[in-house]
Amino acid sequence: MWLRRLLGGGNSNDSRVLHLYVACNHCHTPVHVRVDVYNDLTLEYDDREQAVGYVLRKEIMDARCFRLMHAEILFDTTRRETWRTVEGGVFVDESVYNQHIATTQK
Ligand SMILES: [Zn+2]
Numbered sequence: 560m561w562l563r564r565l566l567g568g569g570n571s572n573d574s575r576v577l578h579l580y581v582a583c584n585h586c587h588t589p590v591h592v593r594v595d596v597y598n599d600l601t602l603e604y605d606d607r608e609q610a611v612g613y614v615l616r617k618e619i620m621d622a623r624c625f626r627l628m629h630a631e632i633l634f635d636t637t638r639r640e641t642w643r644t645v646e647g648g649v650f651v652d653e654s655v656y657n658q659h660i661a662t663t664q665k
Contacts, residue, residue, distance in 0.1 A: 577640065580656045581619050581628055581648045588621040589656040590648075592630075596638045612636050619648070 577594040594600075600613035613634040618627050628647035635641050643650065 577632075578653065579617075579619075579630065579632075580651045580653055581630060581645055582651045582655065583621040583624060583626060583628060583648050585626050585647075586621060586624040588623040589651055589659045590619055590621045590628075591656050592617065592619055594632075596634070600634060600638065610636055612641070613638055619645075621648075 575595060575597050577596055579592040579594060580589055581592065582589040594615060594617070596613075599617075600615050603611050603614050605611045613636070615630070615632045615634070617630045617632075619630055620627050626647060628645055630643070630645040630648075632640060632644075633642040
């Protein structure tokens with residue numbers, strides 16, 4: 560099974576990967592996006608130039624209607640996710656995505 564669920568936290572290399580599942584508002588096709596939290600995030604500063612955390616802004620496109628979705632995710636300084644939003648789509652569970660794959664790949 561190539562979509563084996565990652566259990567637990569730990570310090571394995573897998574913990575640096577954040578899996579996003581977003582469904583397009585228009586065609587409802589779910590998309591899976593991998594984020595490397597050690598490479599893909601941008602450090603943000605406040606007006607006193609203190610690091611306040613990280614931000615990820617990502618454009619996501621589904622393979623059906625090809626509309627762009629814009630995800631924005633905030634992290635604290637330890638790269639832990641604190642907030643997320645997506646324009647043009649909604650975040651869905653991994654199970655929704657797996658279901659989609661199961662019904663489209665026969
Ligand atoms: Zn779409």
